[in-house]
Amino acid sequence: MSSSVPDLPGKLVSRFSEQEKWLKGHVARLCGLEHERFPGSQPVSFGVKDLLKLEQSDFWVCEKSDGVRVLFLIAYDPASNTQAVFLIDRHNSYREITGFCFPHHEDPRQNLRNSLIDGELVLDTDRKTGQKTLRFLAFDCLVIDDQNVMSKTLDKRYGRLKEWFFRPYNRMKQDHPQMAELQPFDIKVKDINLAYHVDKVFNVDIPNLQHGNDGLIYTCVSTPYLPATDQNILKWKPPSENSIDFKLVLRFPPSPNNPKEPDFLAKPFFLLYIWHGGERNNAKYEHYDYMRVTDGEWEALKRTGEQIDDRIVEVHWDPTVDGWKMMRFRDDKPHGNHSSVVENIIQSIADGVEKDALLARSNAIRNAWKVRQGQPPGPPPPQHAAPAQRGPGPQPPPTAQYQQSRQQEVKPRPVPALHTVIRYGPLAPSPWSKVAGPATVCGMRR
Numbered sequence: 001m002s003s004s005v006p007d008l009p010g011k012l013v014s015r016f017s018e019q020e021k022w023l024k025g026h027v028a029r030l031c032g033l034e035h036e037r038f039p040g041s042q043p044v045s046f047g048v049k050d051l052l053k054l055e056q057s058d059f060w061v062c063e064k065s066d067g068v069r070v071l072f073l074i075a076y077d078p079a080s081n082t083q084a085v086f087l088i089d090r091h092n093s094y095r096e097i098t099g100f101c102f103p104h105h106e107d108p109r110q111n112l113r114n115s116l117i118d119g120e121l122v123l124d125t126d127r128k129t130g131q132k133t134l135r136f137l138a139f140d141c142l143v144i145d146d147q148n149v150m151s152k153t154l155d156k157r158y159g160r161l162k163e164w165f166f167r168p169y170n171r172m173k174q175d176h177p178q179m180a181e182l183q184p185f186d187i188k189v190k191d192i193n194l195a196y197h198v199d200k201v202f203n204v205d206i207p208n209l210q211h212g213n214d215g216l217i218y219t220c221v222s223t224p225y226l227p228a229t230d231q232n233i234l235k236w237k238p239p240s241e242n243s244i245d246f247k248l249v250l251r252f253p254p255s256p257n258n259p260k261e262p263d264f265l266a267k268p269f270f271l272l273y274i275w276h277g278g279e280r281n282n283a284k285y286e287h288y289d290y291m292r293v294t295d296g297e298w299e300a301l302k303r304t305g306e307q308i309d310d311r312i313v314e315v316h317w318d319p320t321v322d323g324w325k326m327m328r329f330r331d332d333k334p335h336g337n338h339s340s341v342v343e344n345i346i347q348s349i350a351d352g353v354e355k356d357a358l359l360a361r362s363n364a365i366r367n368a369w370k371v372r373q374g375q376p377p378g379p380p381p382p383q384h385a386a387p388a389q390r391g392p393g394p395q396p397p398p399t400a401q402y403q404q405s406r407q408q409e410v411k412p413r414p415v416p417a418l419h420t421v422i423r424y425g426p427l428a429p430s431p432w433s434k435v436a437g438p439a440t441v442c443g444m445r446r
Contacts, residue, residue: 006067006068006121006122006123006134008068008070008087008089008095008121008332009087009095009097009134009184009185010086010087010095010096010097010184011095011096012093012094012095013086013093013094013095013096015093020094023073023075023086023094024036024092024094026075026114027039027073027088027116030114030116030142030143030148031116031142031143031148031150031227032148032150033227036092037092038071038088038089038090038091038092039071039116039142039227040069040071040090040118040227041118041140041225041226041227041228041229041230041233042228042229042230042233043217043229043230043233043234043235044229044230044231044233044234044235044344045234045235045237045242045344045345045347045348046216046218046234046235046236046237046348046352046353047347047348047351047352047353048351048352048353050218050234050353051353051357051358051361053234054195054218054361054365055361055364055365055368056368057220057221057222057232058195058220058221058222058369058372059195059218059219059220059221059234059365060154060192060193060194060195060218060219060221061192061193061194061195061197061198061201061216061217061218061219062139062190062191062192062193062201062205062216062217063201063205063206063209063213063215063216063217064213064214064215064216064217064235064236064237065120065122065137065190065209065211065212065213065214066122066211066212066213066214067120067121067122067123067137067211067212068089068120068121068122068332069089069090069119069120069332070087070088070089070119070120070121070136071087071088071116071117071118071119071142072085072086072087072088072115072116072117072118072119072136072138073085073086073087073088073094073115073116073117074102074112074113074114074115074116074117075114076111076112076113076114076115076146078113081110081111082111083100083101083102083111083112084096085097085098085100087121089332090332090333090334091332091333091334092334097184098182098184099182099183099184100183101172101179102115102165102168102169103168103169103171103172104145104168105145105163105164105165105167105168108168108171108172112145112164112165112168113145113146114143114145114146115141115143115144115145115146115165116141116142116143116144117138117140117141117142117144117161117165118138118139118140118141118142119136119137119138119139119140119190120136120137120139121134121135121136121137121185122134122135122137122211122212123135123211124210124211125210125211126210127210133185133186133210134184134185134186135185135186135187135188135211136185136186136187136188137188137189137190138161138165138166138187138188138189138190139158139161139189139190139192140154140157140158140161140219140225141157141160141161141165142225142227144160144161144164144165145164149225150224150225150227151224151225152224152225153221153222153223153224154219154220154221154222154223154225155221157225158192161189162189166187166188166189169187191205193205194366194369195218195362195365195369196362196363196365196366196369197362197384198216198358198359198362199359199362199384200384201216202355202359203384204384214237215235215236215237215238215241216235216236216237216358217233217234217235217236218233218234218236219232219233219234220232220233229341236353236358237352238352238354238355239348239349239350239352239353239354240316240317240319241316242316242317242345242348242349242352243314243315243316243327243345244314244315244316244324244336244337244342244345244346245312245313245314245315245330245333245335245336245337246272246273246274246288246291246312246313246315246324246336246337247272247273247274247275247285247310247311247312247313247335247336248270248271248272248273248291248308248309248310248311248312248313249271249272249273249287249309249310250268250269250270250271250308250309251268251269251271252264252266252268252269253266253268253269267293267295267298269290270290270291270292270293271287271289271290271291272287272288272289272290272291272313272315272324273285273286273287273288273336274286274287274288274336274337274339274342275335275336275337275338275339276338276339277338279334283335285336288342289323289324290323290324291313291315291323291324291325291326292318292321292323292324292325293326297326311329311330311331312329312330312331312333312334312335312336313326313327313328313329313330314326314327314328314329314330315327317346317349
C-alpha cells in the first residue's frame with residue numbers, strides 16, 4: 001500500500017486569495033479558455049478497439065510514470081522583465097517555486113515569456129548510491145513564450161518544448177552549474193517513441209527507470225491539445241492492473257452491548273463511493289461497492305496514524321478474491337473517477353489488452369504508418385532485447401497467434417461480472433460516520 005509518489009514542493013498560494021484569482025484568470029487567458037478549471041488533458045483507458053486505432057493514426061508511446069501530474073507555469077512580467085514559477089496540481093492549487101530561471105531561445109540574455117508546460121513530478125532513486133532526486137518530466141506544452149500552441153499537432157508542440165523550453169535551460173545550467181544548487185528539483189524532457197517501438201519501451205526504457213512505472217501512454221501525433229478527457233490519449237495497463245479511484249468511507253458495526261453505538265474496536269466496512277459530479281460541498285457521491293481489507297492490512301493502516309475515512313483511494317480488481325483491493329491513497333486528486341469513467345475502466349478490465357497483443361501488433365502498426373507516409377512497408381523493426389539481469393525479453397509470437405490477436409476486436413473476451421452487489425442491505429445515513437463521530441478513537445484520527 002506504500003507509494004513513492006513525491007510530495008509537491010513550493011509555497012501554496014492561499015485559496016480564494018487575490019493572487020490565486022489572478023493566476024487562474026491568467027492561465028485561462030493564456031489557454032483561451034472560458035473557465036478557470038485545471039486545463040490539463042486526461043487520458044482514457046486502452047481497450048481492444050484501440051489496437052485498430054493505433055494502425056489508423058500515428059501515435060507516440062512512452063512509459064507512464066508513477067508520479068504526480070502537474071502543470072508548470074512560467075508567469076512573465078514584461079514591466080520588470082522577471083519570471084515567477086508555479087506548479088499547478090489536479091486540485092487546481094498553485095504552489096510558487098523559487099530558484100529557477102529560463103532564458104529565451106533566441107537570446108539567452110532575455111527571459112522566456114509566459115509558458116505552460118505539462119508533465120509529472122517523480123522521485124528518482126539512484127540504484128547504486130540510493131540518492132533520491134526530485135525531477136520534473138516534461139512531455140507536452142500548452143503555451144510557450146506567449147504563444148498558445150494547443151491547436152498545433154503533438155510533434156510541433158514537442159519540438160517547441162525541447163527547443164524553446166528545455167534546450168536553453170539546459171545550456172544555461174551547464175554554463176552555470178552553481179544555479180542547479182538553488183533549484184528545488186531537476187527538469188528533463190520525457191523520451192517519446194513511435195508506437196511500433198513499444199518493445200523498446202518495455203525492454204529498455206522501463207527497466208532503466210529510477211522511479212515507478214504505471215503502464216504506457218499512447219498519444220495521437222496529429223491531434224491538438226484538448227483541455228479535457230481526450231479520446232486520443234490512451235492509458236494502457238495490463239488488465240489485471242487497471243485501477244479506479246473511489247472515495248473511501250468507513251462504517252463501523254454496532255456495539256454488541258449497545259446497538260445504538262458503534263464498535264470502534266471492530267474492523268469497519270470499507271465502502272467505495274463513486275463520484276457523480278459537482279465540486280467541494282456540492283460533490284455528489286453514492287455507494288458503489290466495498291473494498292476487501294484483511295485483518296493484517298487493517299492493523300497496518302491503523303499503525304500509520306493517518307486519517308483513513310473520506311479519502312480518495314486507488315483500487316484494482318483482484319479476481320482471486322473477487323473484489324477490489326487497495327493500491328494507495330490518491331491525495332493528489334480532488335475526487336474519485338467520475339461514474340462515466342468508472343464504467344469505461346471496468347469495460348477495459350474486461351476487454352483489456354495484454355502485453356503480448358501490443359507487441360504482436362507492432363509490425364502492422366509500422367506498415368500502416370509507412371503507407372501513410374508514402375513509403376513501402378518493410379520488414380519488422382529489430383527487437384530490443386531486455387537487459388540480461390532481468391531475464392530475456394518477450395519473443396515475437398508465431399503467425400497463428402499474431403492472426404488471433406488481429407481478430408481480438410471482433411471476438412472480445414467474456415466480460416467478468418463486476419457489477420455492484422449489495423451484500424449488507426441498504427445503507428441509511430450513519431450516525432457513526434466521520435462527521436458525526438469523535439475526532440479520535442483509540443488513538444486513531446478518523
